[in-house]
Amino acid sequence: MSGDLENLYKVLTREQATGYTGSSVVGSFEEFVADWCLTCKVVEKTVYTKKSIAELVKRKSVLAIKADTTIRNHPATLALKNKYNEPAVPVSILLIPGREEPVKLHGLVIGAKLEELLKGLPDKELNINGSKEEKNKG
Numbered sequence: 001m002s003g004d005l006e007n008l009y010k011v012l013t014r015e016q017a018t019g020y021t022g023s024s025v026v027g028s029f030e031e032f033v034a035d036w037c038l039t040c041k042v043v044e045k046t047v048y049t050k051k052s053i054a055e056l057v058k059r060k061s062v063l064a065i066k067a068d069t070t071i072r073n074h075p076a077t078l079a080l081k082n083k084y085n086e087p088a089v090p091v092s093i094l095l096i097p098g099r100e101e102p103v104k105l106h107g108l109v110i111g112a113k114l115e116e117l118l119k120g121l122p123d124k125e126l127n128i129n130g131s132k133e134e135k136n137k138g
Helices: 003-008 014-019 038-048 051-059 075-083 111-119
Strands: 027-033 062-068 091-095 103-106 124-126 132-134
Touching (some): 027 038, 051 062, 091 111, 103 111
Parallel strands (some): 027 062
Antiparallel strands (some): 124 132
16 A cells, blocks of 8 residues: 555544544545455556545545445445445545535546545645644635
């Protein structure tokens, strides 16, 4: 795993993840993958290792979650099917506050669209205790 990818995803316990919800994040980004999915591995190497994506996720205070669907009855697998009505991986879901429907990104060439969507979010970087700080653009 590259350094940029390690910085993109936060490894959180259930309690910590709950602390990031509500007012402490601008949105969330869920990357649904599986160990057996070669396309997922290509997307991971070509999109999620990009420094620009990792920097936007941090600057925009987006909680990035890697959801492993390798196991059939795993909560991530069930959420992909039941909550998002998606039949298979790879799929990435961007949840933006104020937007009724999640943004679903499919396939290999999602990098430019993801960057565009992230750039449209306000700059609010999480500080160490999980609260957000507005960034002045002046």
